Amino acid sequence: MDIKLSQCFIAVDDHDQALAFYRDALGLEVRQDVSFEGMRWVTVGSPEQPGVDIVLEPPVADPNASDADRRAMAELLAKGLLRGVIFSTEDCDATFERVRASGAEVLQEPVDQPYGVRDCAFRDPAGNMLRFAQRRSG
Numbered sequence: 001m002d003i004k005l006s007q008c009f010i011a012v013d014d015h016d017q018a019l020a021f022y023r024d025a026l027g028l029e030v031r032q033d034v035s036f037e038g039m040r041w042v043t044v045g046s047p048e049q050p051g052v053d054i055v056l057e058p059p060v061a062d063p064n065a066s067d068a069d070r071r072a073m074a075e076l077l078a079k080g081l082l083r084g085v086i087f088s089t090e091d092c093d094a095t096f097e098r099v100r101a102s103g104a105e106v107l108q109e110p111v112d113q114p115y116g117v118r119d120c121a122f123r124d125p126a127g128n129m130l131r132f133a134q135r136r137s138g
Contacts (some may be wrong), residue, residue, distance in 0.1 A: 004084045005052055007043075011059040012126040013074065015040045018056045021084070025102030026087075028070050029053070037063045077127055086119075086128040090135035096120040099132070112136065 012018035022028045022044045030055060032043040042056040059073040059082070076082050089095040092110045099122050100106055107121035107129060119133040 007053045007055055008086060009055045009057050009083070009087065010124070010126075010128055010129075011073070011077055012056045012124070013059060014041050014079055014125065015056060018042070019044075021102065021104065022054070022056065022115040025099055025104060039063065067095055080123055080127040080129055082128065084131065085132055086131040089132045089134050092118045093119055095132045095134075 004007055010018075010047045013121045019030065019033075019042055023030055027046075028044040030042065030044055032041070034041045034043075039058045039061060039112050041058075041061075044056065060070050062069075073082075089123040096110050099120075104125075107123060108119070108120055108131075110120045112118050116136055117133040118136055119131050121129060121131045124130055
């Protein structure tokens, strides 16, 4: 069986702000920018992984969603409770400095974890948690 990750989704409440972060601060390339029925989806990805897309989607991607559902999702997003993403990096400390310099909210400075990685964590402009992990050798 040949199964590979193709796409993952991150809810964002301001696509322009998210795009500036994922493109400019993280260096991801923009692959698609699509609008439909008043909603917007922006697809970004690492040039190193052309077959893996991150879709920046509206918190509620349903034009028929109720106002109560929209409010509930907005509250969860504001608390950072919807999704998290873990990126791999060759140099956690350099990645930390680059992302911190962008003004992103720091959740955790680089630290060696007992499970074999050195990682750090930030919140993106929408509040989603992003971790950057470097495998430790040995």
